[in-house]
Amino acid sequence: MYRYDQFDEAFVRERVAQFRGQVARRIDGALTEDEFKPLRLKNGVYLQLHAYMLRIAIPYGTLSSVQLRQLALIGERYDRGYGHFTTRQNLQFNWPKLRDIPDILDLLADVGMHCIQTSGNCIRNTTADHFSGAAADEVEDPRPTAELIRQWSTMHPEFDYLPRKFKIAVTGAARDRAAIRAHDIGIQVVRHPVSGEVGYRLFVGGGLGRTPMIGKLVRDFLPKAHLLAYLQSLMRVYNLEGRRDNKYKARVKILVHEIGIEEFRARVEAEFAALDPAAIAADPDEVARIEAYFAAPAFATFPADSQRVVADRARDAAFDRWVETNTFPHRQPGYAAVTVSLKPVGGVPGDATSDQMRAVADLADAHSFGEIRVSHHQNLILPHVRQDELHALWTGLVAAGLAEANAGLITDIIACPGLDYCALATARSIPIAQAISRRFGSAERQREIGELGIKISGCINACGHHHVGHIGILGLEKSGQESYQVTLGGDATENAAIGQLLGPGITAEEVPDAIERLVGVYLAHRHDGETFAEAVRRLGIEPFKAGFLAPQPAEAAHAAA
Amino acid sequence: MPLLDAHGYRADPWRRIAAGEPATGDAVLVALADLPAVIAGRSNAQRIGVEVANTVRLPDLSAFLGQLDLVAIAFPAFNDGRAFSLARQLREAGFKGAVRAVGPVIADQFTHLVACGFDEVEVPDAIAARQPEAQWRGALASYGATYQTGYGAGASILERRRALRAGQGAAS
Numbered sequence: 229m230y231r232y233d234q235f236d237e238a239f240v241r242e243r244v245a246q247f248r249g250q251v252a253r254r255i256d257g258a259l260t261e262d263e264f265k266p267l268r269l270k271n272g273v274y275l276q277l278h279a280y281m282l283r284i285a286i287p288y289g290t291l292s293s294v295q296l297r298q299l300a301l302i303g304e305r306y307d308r309g310y311g312h313f314t315t316r317q318n319l320q321f322n323w324p325k326l327r328d329i330p331d332i333l334d335l336l337a338d339v340g341m342h343c344i345q346t347s348g349n350c351i352r353n354t355t356a357d358h359f360s361g362a363a364a365d366e367v368e369d370p371r372p373t374a375e376l377i378r379q380w381s382t383m384h385p386e387f388d389y390l391p392r393k394f395k396i397a398v399t400g401a402a403r404d405r406a407a408i409r410a411h412d413i414g415i416q417v418v419r420h421p422v423s424g425e426v427g428y429r430l431f432v433g434g435g436l437g438r439t440p441m442i443g444k445l446v447r448d449f450l451p452k453a454h455l456l457a458y459l460q461s462l463m464r465v466y467n468l469e470g471r472r473d474n475k476y477k478a479r480v481k482i483l484v485h486e487i488g489i490e491e492f493r494a495r496v497e498a499e500f501a502a503l504d505p506a507a508i509a510a511d512p513d514e515v516a517r518i519e520a521y522f523a524a525p526a527f528a529t530f531p532a533d534s535q536r537v538v539a540d541r542a543r544d545a546a547f548d549r550w551v552e553t554n555t556f557p558h559r560q561p562g563y564a565a566v567t568v569s570l571k572p573v574g575g576v577p578g579d580a581t582s583d584q585m586r587a588v589a590d591l592a593d594a595h596s597f598g599e600i601r602v603s604h605h606q607n608l609i610l611p612h613v614r615q616d617e618l619h620a621l622w623t624g625l626v627a628a629g630l631a632e633a634n635a636g637l638i639t640d641i642i643a644c645p646g647l648d649y650c651a652l653a654t655a656r657s658i659p660i661a662q663a664i665s666r667r668f669g670s671a672e673r674q675r676e677i678g679e680l681g682i683k684i685s686g687c688i689n690a691c692g693h694h695h696v697g698h699i700g701i702l703g704l705e706k707s708g709q710e711s712y713q714v715t716l717g718g719d720a721t722e723n724a725a726i727g728q729l730l731g732p733g734i735t736a737e738e739v740p741d742a743i744e745r746l747v748g749v750y751l752a753h754r755h756d757g758e759t760f761a762e763a764v765r766r767l768g769i770e771p772f773k774a775g776f777l778a779p780q781p782a783e784a785a786h787a788a789a
Numbered sequence: 790m791p792l793l794d795a796h797g798y799r800a801d802p803w804r805r806i807a808a809g810e811p812a813t814g815d816a817v818l819v820a821l822a823d824l825p826a827v828i829a830g831r832s833n834a835q836r837i838g839v840e841v842a843n844t845v846r847l848p849d850l851s852a853f854l855g856q857l858d859l860v861a862i863a864f865p866a867f868n869d870g871r872a873f874s875l876a877r878q879l880r881e882a883g884f885k886g887a888v889r890a891v892g893p894v895i896a897d898q899f900t901h902l903v904a905c906g907f908d909e910v911e912v913p914d915a916i917a918a919r920q921p922e923a924q925w926r927g928a929l930a931s932y933g934a935t936y937q938t939g940y941g942a943g944a945s946i947l948e949r950r951r952a953l954r955a956g957q958g959a960a961s
Contacts, residue, residue: 235946238933246931250897258919263895266868379936385904386877389870467874502881507939513954514947
């Protein structure tokens with residue numbers, strides 16, 4: 229894992245001091261509220277519906293056990309004993325007091341963390357595949373690249389007042405687990421088909437919100453050493469040409485859409501041609517310094533499949549189910565990556581209590597080299613677990629209430645905070661997620677349905693990524709009532725697609741039945757081994773539309789008989 | 790409007806020339822449309838500056854850069870960041886004269902402005918009243934070093950790491 233050196237440390241301490249000064253200058257009137265707002269946002273401080281919210285950056289979703297314990301402490305001391313993991317691999321505290329925030333920032337700096345650029349019209353926290361460095365299918369661990377981007381984008385003098393927020397995601401594998409094409413810039417580490425050189429493929433202009441778009445290919449192959457110069461060129465084109473007349477048209481996806489990807493690419497390349505990449509790039513020693521922090525932990529040599537796990541699974545059905553759903557193949561034989569579900573049936577997606585955070589930190593120390601990841605599915609990951617120790621780990625998770633065997637299943641729901649917390653929300657999200665989760669809570673039922681991602685947003689800004697959910701749910705307000713639109717066929721992976729609307733909005737109470745009907749169509753039509761998403765691709769939207777619109781499928785079937 | 794640079798508030802030697810007004814004086818600041826005529830009629834040793842909107846692009850200015858002593862770029866609002874990129878482009882194109890930010894920028898942006906190539910800011914009276922000199926100097930002092938190489942006068946964090954490595958290499 230990356231560790232701050234003296235320069236990172238000094239930089240973050242300076243930012244805490246700077247923010248303290250800005251808070252004081254807001255209070256004494258040197259700064260107006262309008263002037264203070266972007267400064268506060270760049271330090272992660274939002275004014276929400278009921279209170280201030282503090283969003284903490286977790287770069288590329290990687291945490292140490294020490295950091296997670298510090299987050300637990302902050303949650304206990306300054307919040308209500310819990311925190312909320314977000315779809316951008318960050319952590320939010322929903323109830324801090326403004327006067328405590330500089331002290332919280334100091335506690336974060338003590339463990340090499342901060343809230344810089346977790347909000348505001350700047351380059352946000354760079355995210356990455358949560359299985360980075362563990363997945364068997366990687367060309368390369370994307371985190372050194374993400375860390376390089378983190379440093380380069382931190383308080384960038386030229387790009388701190390962009391037209392709108394800007395999100396970058398990186399994956400090291402062809403199988404996209406970082407939703408790179410739903411980001412302003414998506415970066416894929418690739419091997420050049422001819423030379424074998426490792427470099428980057430870049431997509432631009434993806435994003436959700438009220439105008440969802442899938443990122444378009446802007447550069448098929450970029451040598452690694454050119455990355456920062458290329459990013460500088462691209463950001464400069466956006467900073468100069470992105471629209472500033474309408475905040476809803478200010479994201480780079482609109483610029484790319486309006487001038488076309490060819491024209492956009494030409495402008496970036498013209499800017500790039502005028503720069504000297506070597507003057508902007510990190511030198512090879514610096515790249516090597518960063519890479520060394522992400523070297524594989526001291527794995528031991530084991531057989532690929534643990535006999536111990538086979539035996540444990542045979543005698544414990546609950547453990548067996550959990551291994552089936554919540555473990556992921558590891559590149560190192562005898563190890564597995566584990567998903568710690570933050571989606572207990574009927575619970576709040578992404579919430580973890582301080583006690584749970586400490587439990588996960590302890591389990592990470594015991595079983596995963598002290599390392600934890602946050603996934604954009606709002607779960608935690610223990611990336612490097614010895615298969616022989618899976619049962620011991622699972623037993624610890626059961627004790628902490630964190631052993632739900634539902635990773636990737638219908639109750640592994642992504643939901644934004646919605647009207648329960650958010651000042652922008654038009655409808656509730658969390659209670660909808662809870663109702664669906666309870667409806668499909670049976671372990672057997674979930675397994676029978678298989679892989680199915682439901683994503684819920686409480687307003688058109690789409691923080692719950694509903695556009696790319698296999699089933700997406702968008703909560704709106706219609707003449708004083710909550711109204712939920714349901715979409716089908718979204719996909720956040722390398723097959724990225726925007727979901728299509730199934731029909732008119734429905735009430736909150738109708739949502740679980742509507743999901744039930746969609747699942748019914750799938751179960752009735754699926755081929756052997758075909759997932760929900762694959763069935764939707766094969767069948768198209770129509771049969772699901774018919775199912776969605778039929779309020780009483782039992783009655784309809786009866787009438788047809 | 791008050792003018793300020795890294796040393797504090799100071800008198801503005803530049804005279805703004807309105808459209809149609811004769812461009813007389815030692816240092817004249819004119820609109821882009823008037824610039825070719827003013828350059829053509831330049832008196833000996835007269836310094837000429839141009840004041841532009843942040844929607845002007847580098848190619849619109851390129852032909853004149855060798856003749857100019859000042860480019861003043863407007864900030865319609867402090868959070869409209871286009872001028873940061875335009876100033877950088879001027880510096881990358883080799884412009885050696887002064888670059889000025891004109892408009893309601895705030896002290897908290899001073900480090901970024903300087904790093905992108907601005908030398909001075911001309912702010913509305915209201916901002917100068919709320920943000921005295923000490924706040925602008927304080928803003929400059931609030932950054933020891935930044936991560937971006939080539940922005941600002943000091944060594945970037947990456948360059949400092951390199952120097953440290955070189956020192957360690959020599960010591961060992």
